[in-house]
Amino acid sequence: MKLIYFAWLKQRTGTAEEEVTPPKEVTDVAALLEWLKSRGPGYAAALRDLSVVRVAVNQEFARLDHRLEPGDEVALFPPVTGG
């Protein structure tokens, strides 16, 4: 699974992009975020307040209960501020 981070999520996790193989019990977005928190203090800090974290799966906005597949591209970012 490919993970991509943008804006302050990239800064706090110290990661722009990574390939991960989460444990089998990680089947949806909510479980993925919980698992990521356990990967280090930067991840825990970045994901402490999920109300300011948005998720896209394969470049479409996704909710916490969205089911994940091994080949998915999952992006984590704050609410958007373009225009």
Add this chain to the structure above:
Amino acid sequence: MIRVQREDFDPARETQALVEGKHEIGGVVSFVGLVRDLASGGAISAMTLEHYPGMTERKLAEIEAEAHARWPLAASLIIHRYGRLEPGERIVLVATASSHRDAAFEACRFLVDWLKTKAPFWKLEETPQGERWVEARAEDDRTAKEWAQPKSKPEAAE
């Protein structure tokens, strides 16, 4: 038409090219977004726009298709820049062309409102106190939601 680019654009030339040869067009409305030197937290010297290549183009194309579904547009264009921009520089151009002005005005406003809340861009401001990520405004969300239901279909305007 959608373009996501680092380079500046010329609004006059872009709107001219958009309507060129399409003589059914009665009017073109354009919006140009600029970098301000003042943000909610004080002065800024520059901002850097980051985006999600791939998803950005996909979302902008979806938003544009939605505008064409709601209004009888003859042509439209969204150009959004990324990278480091200084106050006074252009960020975004939205142009809509139609036989009649109502559709062009309304669709332009719709596109600007929706792209602010749906296209994956993030602004990092440079301030005297250091760098700061711009936070999304609840007001922008409310404005975008007002368009959730088509309220000005062409048949309703007649």
